[in-house]
Amino acid sequence: MIIMIAAVAENNALGKNNELVWHLPNDFKRFKSLTTDHYIIMGRKTFESFPKPLPNRIHIVITRQTNYNPEGCIVVDSIQKAIAVCPENEDSYIIGGGEIYELGLPYTDIIELTKVHHTFEADTFFPKFSKNEWVLVESEENFKDEKHLYDYTYETYIRK
Template sequence: MIIMIAAVAENNALGKNNELVWHLPNDFKRFKALTTNHYIVMGRKTFESFPKPLPNRTHVIITRQKDYNPEGCIVVDSIERALAVCPENEDSYIIGGGEIYNLALPYADIIEITKVHHTFEADTFFPKINKNEWQLVEAETNLKDEKHQYDYTYETYIKK
């Protein structure tokens, strides 16, 4: 399965200046739990936003830069090539950024969203989920607390 995973604000904001604009520790834990031991597909800028490669995951990086070759990563030049290197019988995760989500949407089987119940100024956005093509099958709302500044909901969509 091809699974897109993202934290998205009410206005579909993903981030600004290659950074998230909120901090939700439980969302990071969920992301780690879902993606560990899987292939994760991302754009170069998303990869470069990490301090180091994420442990226990195979990184597939999409870039147009011919000489880009970070150690221990698979580098390709298209979403099609990225998906082709992922194991067919295992879950693979599309983790961003905005351009990669747009390119991957037609190939995705599942979308795992953490909907942050706030709007943010951003320069990168998640594509609009077409309710005619996607069905919300699970939602779990979490209220803000001392570690989470905003209410948020985990949403799972499957392709109709």
């Protein structure tokens, strides 16, 4: 299955200047738990935003740059080629950024969202998706605390 995973603000903001605009340690733990030992699909800018490749995951990087070849990554030039590389009988995750989410949405079976209950100034946004095409099957509220400045909700959607 193709699973899209993202943390988004109330205004669908994902980030600004290729960085997240919030810090939610529990969301990082959830992301790690869900994506470890799986293929992860991302754009070049998202890949370059990491200090190093994420451990225990197979990185597929989508880029138009023909000579781009980071060590240990599979590099492709389209979302279709990225998905074709992933094993059909395993979960694979689309992890961003904004353009890759937009391109990947038609191929996605499940959306794992962390909805951050705040509005942020941003330059990258998660695509709007029709609630007519998706069913919310799980929702878990989390409240701000000493490590989390904002309330947030984990939401799981499956395609109808």
